[in-house]
Structure formats: structure tokens, C-alpha cells
Amino acid sequence: MNKTRVLMLATALVLAACSKQGANNATPTIKIGHVAPITGDQGHLGKDNENGAQLAIEELNAQGVMIGGKKVTFELIKEDDQHDPKQAPIVAQRFVDAQVAGVIGHLNSGTTIPASSIYHAAGIPQISPSATNPVYTHQGFNTAFRVIANDIAQGAALGKFVASQLKQGRVAIIDDQSAYGKGLADEFEKAAKANGIEIIAREAGDDKTTDFSAILTKIKALKPDMIFYGGMDAQAGPLASQMKKLGITARIIGGDGFQTPEFIKLAGDNAEGQYASQPGSAKDKMPGYAEFDKKYRARFNLEIQNYAPFTYDAVQVMVAAMKKADSTEPAKYLPLLPATDYNGVTGNIKFDANGDLQNGAVTVYQVVNGQWQSVATIAAAAPSP
Amino acid sequence: MQQVLNGLVVGSMYALIALGYTMVYGILQIINFAHGEVMMIGAMVTISAINLLIGAGVHLPGPLMLICGLIIALPITMALGWLIERIAYRPLRHAPRLAPLITAIGISIFLQQVAVLIWKSNPRSFPDILSHEPIDVMGASVTGVQIAIILLALVIMLGLLLLVEKTKLGRAMRAVAMNPPVANLMGVNANRVISLTFVLGSALAAVAGVMWAANYGLANPTMGFTPGLKAFTAAVLGGIGNLGGAVVGGLLLGLIESLGTGYLVPSEYRDVFAFLALVLVLILRPSGLMGERVAERA
Numbered sequence: 089m090n091k092t093r094v095l096m097l098a099t100a101l102v103l104a105a106c107s108k109q110g111a112n113n114a115t116p117t118i119k120i121g122h123v124a125p126i127t128g129d130q131g132h133l134g135k136d137n138e139n140g141a142q143l144a145i146e147e148l149n150a151q152g153v154m155i156g157g158k159k160v161t162f163e164l165i166k167e168d169d170q171h172d173p174k175q176a177p178i179v180a181q182r183f184v185d186a187q188v189a190g191v192i193g194h195l196n197s198g199t200t201i202p203a204s205s206i207y208h209a210a211g212i213p214q215i216s217p218s219a220t221n222p223v224y225t226h227q228g229f230n231t232a233f234r235v236i237a238n239d240i241a242q243g244a245a246l247g248k249f250v251a252s253q254l255k256q257g258r259v260a261i262i263d264d265q266s267a268y269g270k271g272l273a274d275e276f277e278k279a280a281k282a283n284g285i286e287i288i289a290r291e292a293g294d295d296k297t298t299d300f301s302a303i304l305t306k307i308k309a310l311k312p313d314m315i316f317y318g319g320m321d322a323q324a325g326p327l328a329s330q331m332k333k334l335g336i337t338a339r340i341i342g343g344d345g346f347q348t349p350e351f352i353k354l355a356g357d358n359a360e361g362q363y364a365s366q367p368g369s370a371k372d373k374m375p376g377y378a379e380f381d382k383k384y385r386a387r388f389n390l391e392i393q394n395y396a397p398f399t400y401d402a403v404q405v406m407v408a409a410m411k412k413a414d415s416t417e418p419a420k421y422l423p424l425l426p427a428t429d430y431n432g433v434t435g436n437i438k439f440d441a442n443g444d445l446q447n448g449a450v451t452v453y454q455v456v457n458g459q460w461q462s463v464a465t466i467a468a469a470a471p472s473p
Numbered sequence: 474m475q476q477v478l479n480g481l482v483v484g485s486m487y488a489l490i491a492l493g494y495t496m497v498y499g500i501l502q503i504i505n506f507a508h509g510e511v512m513m514i515g516a517m518v519t520i521s522a523i524n525l526l527i528g529a530g531v532h533l534p535g536p537l538m539l540i541c542g543l544i545i546a547l548p549i550t551m552a553l554g555w556l557i558e559r560i561a562y563r564p565l566r567h568a569p570r571l572a573p574l575i576t577a578i579g580i581s582i583f584l585q586q587v588a589v590l591i592w593k594s595n596p597r598s599f600p601d602i603l604s605h606e607p608i609d610v611m612g613a614s615v616t617g618v619q620i621a622i623i624l625l626a627l628v629i630m631l632g633l634l635l636l637v638e639k640t641k642l643g644r645a646m647r648a649v650a651m652n653p654p655v656a657n658l659m660g661v662n663a664n665r666v667i668s669l670t671f672v673l674g675s676a677l678a679a680v681a682g683v684m685w686a687a688n689y690g691l692a693n694p695t696m697g698f699t700p701g702l703k704a705f706t707a708a709v710l711g712g713i714g715n716l717g718g719a720v721v722g723g724l725l726l727g728l729i730e731s732l733g734t735g736y737l738v739p740s741e742y743r744d745v746f747a748f749l750a751l752v753l754v755l756i757l758r759p760s761g762l763m764g765e766r767v768a769e770r771a
Binding site for chain 1: 479605699730735740743
């Protein structure tokens with residue numbers, strides 16, 4: 089009993105100290121949270137996101153941003169959700185407790201969605217650079233935004249592409265049962281059927297599967313023209329290799345989850361000829377991509393994996409709204425986010441009523457001579473309800 | 474036919490890992506949950522070693538390169554196995570049985586994080602040194618690596634059986650399994666035998682890890698967890714502590730998984746199906762399919 093009381097007193101004191109410090113700070117430091125899987129088999133993607141955000145923060149600090157008549161310094165609070173839906177709300181709560189002004193993240197739809205209700209309850213704006221599952225922005229949360237086309241657009245574009253450009257009629261679908269993979273596969277299935285494609289099988293592994301031999305053997309017997317995979321590169325790589333081993337000649341097509349250099353590394357020769365899409369314009373057609381790529385390489389000495397330009401833009405969009413509101417308080421700048429009109433690295437960013445990206449294009453890429461090359465850019469379908 | 478082959482390949486890998494679990498359990502009655510991580514370290518070290526050899530301009534036929542890589546990786550994992558036993562299990566030999574279980578999980582998390590520090594968390598692709606051209610066997614396609622996996626699992630099991638039944642070390646192992654203090658009194662150095670068991674088990678894990686990585690073409694720091702769990706299931710299925718049982722359990726689990734998902738249930742239910750088999754065996758035959766009297770464990 090006594091111990092508990094001491095503990096409570098101590099906690100109260102610490103809390104008091106914290107809030108005081110926040111009020112008295114002369115040169116205010118504004119905390120922005122970034123979260124992605126930094127460890128685990130998607131660590132390379134998560135780190136890529138984090139680097140994109142870090143680059144934006146460093147540039148903003150170097151430029152010097154004036155808000156409320158004072159020069160403010162931004163600080164990126166980095167967290168790791170291990171692409172685990174159970175971990176995401178815990179990280180979200182830590183951000184809320186740390187009183188961040190806004191959150192950039194999460195990377196995966198499976199983590200973004202459960203975390204979004206916590207940010208919403210706390211009134212903290214959240215911009216995901218890469219979560220594409222439609223549900224995220226369709227929960228009625230005014231705090232949820234994304235700077236990437238959602239999977240309704242991506243699935244529709246892929247369905248159209250397979251039917252009209254590749255002219256394939258029999259497609260088998262495999263997904264990883266994650267919110268992203270399954271969601272994208274569902275949207276693709278709808279669009280494919282609408283375009284007259286026959287879906288001959290619907291199978292699933294999970295986001296740790298490395299052995300697809302049983303699934304592929306089953307599919308091989310059905311003689312597919314193409315295999316759609318809804319999932320990430322750590323699974324798509326072995327999937328491509330195992331198709332070769334089983335003598336399946338059909339090509340793989342999928343979404344942004346494996347449109348990465350890592351996929352080519354993992355699948356080796358078997359990556360050749362495979363297709364994957366990426367929301368947004370083709371990288372070589374993104375207005376600021378070449379310059380961003382140069383800056384990124386100079387700062388981190390790494391190749392961009394995938395979403396770094398999107399996290400960079402997400403930070404810029406958030407700070408632009410803060411500048412316009414002349415405040416870093418979530419309650420003050422949040423109402424200005426929906427009116428965003430920002431020309432970023434990835435293109436023009438405007439939100440629709442849900443917080444989805446307006447006019448998001450989707451680009452389909454193919455591996456040619458061990459490199460991803462854009463094959464077609466498809467304008468997104470009209471935003472869905 | 475293809476599904477049967479798929480099952481045999483996966484099952485043989487489970488069996489290789491399960492042998493390590495079962496050996497340690499047979500002697501100490503503890504479950505070395507860090508076994509899956511030793512397997513991962515074995516795979517990662519081999520990949521690094523082969524890349525180093527390629528970088529140094531060594532060009533040998535694929536299988537030879539693999540063996541060179543293994544020769545470098547084996548002593549490292551064996552030393553690791555020895556260290557794990559020394560640090561995490563020996564001080565707790567007389568502690569309640571829950572304690573070594575917890576240190577095992579601790580060691581496994583520790584090794585995973587160390588691997589993330591050394592090799593980063595993204596998957597490493599296996600160097601492209603082995604042919605993945607499919608060979609046609611009675612209408613089913615297999616690769617050379619997959620055939621090697623099946624043969625290796627059988628050869629290693631036979632080798633281990635010979636070791637346990639016919640050699641002096643094997644006799645010492647059986648003695649320690651029966652009763653460590655009495656074995657000690659009889660002039661068997663129980664600590665040494667236990668250390669050797671761990672060293673041997675870790676070597677097996679490394680071989681399994683390398684075959685796993687060669688077959689799927691990649692390895693990452695978290696790769697040990699799922700196979701570790703599955704192999705543990707296989708060991709229990711076959712009767713933990715029994716060498717033959719581990720192989721039978723592994724093959725059976727592989728076949729159940731591939732035939733089950735191939736013909737019976739949707740692929741999402743693969744793991745459900747595998748663990749359902751485990752539950753059934755445990756209900757009907759609590760000591761596993763080939764579980765024997767405790768005294769005969771080795």
C-alpha cells in the first residue's frame with residue numbers, strides 16, 4: 089500500500105515536471121512520430137520509410153521554420169511496430185503519451201488500421217505514406233490521411249491491366265492474409281471479374297510463409313495464365329523461385345508490396361518478366377524523384393527501396409499545414425490538412441473527403457534485365473464511396 | 474505425386490531440425506527452444522562464408538562451395554551450441570524445469586537480435602551457386618537440392634542411430650540419459666557427454682539451416698522461429714527423445730501439411746491442420762507415435 093502510494097506520487101511528480109518543461113521551453117521542439125517495422129523481415133522497407141521522414145525533418149530544420157513567431161525545431165520520434173497488428177496500438181499509445189504533434193505511419197495496412205483509432209481518439213493527425221487498404225480512411229476518422237492511392241484504385245488498375253494489356257484469361261490468386269495482401273487481392277478479384285477474367289483459384293499463405301510448394305502444385309494443375317500475389321517481397325521472392333522449380337511458366341503480378349529492389353535480389357533470375365504495380369506515377373515521371381534520389385543517396389548511401397519519397401512528402405504536407413495554421417497544435421492545424429494542395433516529390437497531393445489521395449495514378453512495372461521498368465501508368469478509377 | 478514429394482522435402486527439413494531437439498531432450502529432458510536460432514545462425518554464416526569465397530575469387534562447382542561454406546559454419550555453430558549449454562543450461566541443471574525453458578526463450582530472442590545487428594533484418598538471398606533446374610521424377614519436378622535434403626536426413630538419422638547404439642560415446646549418452654549422477658559414479662563424464670550432445674545437435678541445426686536456405690533461396694534473422702516450432706511439433710509427434718521418431722514425425726508432418734492443403738482444406742488452414750494432427754496424436758498416444766519407455770531414450 090505504502091509502496092503504491094510512493095509510486096503514484098513519483099509518477100505524478102514526473103508528469104508535472106514534464107508538462108512544465110513543455111510550457112517553459114524557449115525554442116520549442118516539435119515532436120513528430122514515425123513508425124514502421126524497423127526489425128524483422130520488412131526492416132529494409134521500414135528503415136527506408138524512416139530515412140525518407142528523417143531527410144524531410146533535417147531539411148526543414150536546416151531551412152528554419154517559423155511558427156507562431158518562433159523558429160521551431162522538429163524532432164523525429166522513431167518507433168518500430170514489427171508489422172505486428174498487436175504491437176501497433178501499443179506504439180500508437182506511446183506516441184500519444186509522448187504528445188507528438190502528428191504521426192507519419194504506419195507502413196502496413198494491418199498496423200495502420202488498428203492504430204488509427206487511437207490517434208483519432210487523441211485528435212492527433214496521422215498520415216500514412218504506404219498503407220493502401222481502403223478501410224483505413226473509410227472509418228469516418230478526420231485524423232486519417234494517406235499520400236498514396238488506395239487498393240481500390242490499385243486493384244482496379246491491375247485488373248484492367250491484366251485484362252486489356254496482357255490479355256490473360258485465367259488467373260490464380262494467392263495472398264498473405266494480411267489486411268494489405270488480402271485487401272488488395274479482394275479488390276483485384278473484383279476488378280478482374282468485372283473485366284471478364286476467370287479466377288481459377290484463391291489461396292493464401294501468411295506473412296511469414298516461405299514454402300509455397302503445396303499451394304503452387306495445386307495451382308499448377310489448374311493451368312493458370314497468371315498468378316496474382318497480394319503480399320510483400322520477402323514472400324514474393326521465394327514464390328517466384330518455387331514456381332520455376334515446379335515448372336510453372338505463368339508470370340506473377342502483384343501490388344506495391346514487392347515492387348522493390350529486394351524482390352529482384354531474392355528471386356534472382358526468376359524475377360525476370362514478373363509484374364508489380366506501384367501507386368503513383370512512374371518513378372521517372374515523378375516531378376521531384378531524380379533530385380530526391382540524389383539527396384537520399386548522398387545522405388544515407390543506400391538505394392531507395394520503395395516509399396521513402398512518400399514519407400518525405402507526408403512530413404512536408406504535415407508541416408505545410410502547421411505553417412498555414414501558424415500552430416503545431418493538432419487541434420489547430422488538423423482542420424487545415426484536408427485543404428492541402430502540395431506539390432511534392434511524388435506529385436500533387438490533394439485529399440478527398442475521406443483523406444484519400446485525389447487523382448492517384450497507378451503504375452505497373454515489369455522486371456527487365458534485372459531492373460524494374462515502368463510498363464504502363466493507369467489513371468485511378470473514380471474515388472469510391 | 475508432386476504433393477508427396479513436396480511433403481517429403483519439407484518433412485525431411487523438419488526431421489533434420491527435430492533430431493537436434495530430440496537428442497537434447499533425450500538426455501536432459503529439457504527443450505532447447507534456441508535450436509531454431511542456431512539453425513538460422515548456421516544458414517547466415519554459411520551464406521556470408523560463400524559470399525566471402527566468391528568475393529575472394531574462388532570458383533568451385535556449386536556443391537563444393539556449399540560444403541566449403543558449411544565447413545566454416547559448422548565449428549561456429551558447434552561452439553555456439555557448447556556456449557549455450559554452458560551459459561544457459563548448466564547453471565540451471567538442478568533448478569526447476571521451468572527455469573531452463575525460460576532461459577531457452579531468452580537465448581533465442583538474444584540470438585535473433587544479434588543476427589539483426591550483424592546481418593541487418595532484411596532477408597539475405599542465398600548465393601546462386603546451385604542448379605535449380607527441375608528434374609522430372611515420375612511426373613513430378615524436384616531439384617538436386619531437394620533430393621539432397623531427403624537423402625541427408627536419412628543418412629544423418631542412420632549415422633546418429635549408429636553413434637548412439639554402437640559407440641562408446643553413444644553408450645555414455647544412454648547412461649547419462651538414464652541417470653546422470655549414477656553415470657557419473659560409473660566413470661562417465663556426464664558434463665562432457667551433455668556438452669557433446671549440444672555440439673552435435675547444433676551441427677545438425679546448421680546443416681538443416683543451410684539446406685533450408687539453399688532450397689528457398691533466402692535466409693533472415695527470424696527464419697528459425699517457424700521451422701523451430703514445426704520441428705518441435707514433429708519431435709513430439711514422433712515421440713520426443715526418440716531419434717527414429719523425430720524423422721518419422723518430421724516426414725509425417727511435412728506430408729500432412731502438403732497433402733492436407735493440396736487436397737483437403739484451403740491453404741489458409743495449413744498450420745491449423747498440422748497442429749490438429751499434433752493434438753490428435755497427443756490425445757490418443759500421449760508419448761508420441763514412437764514414444765518408448767523413458768529408460769530407452771537416447
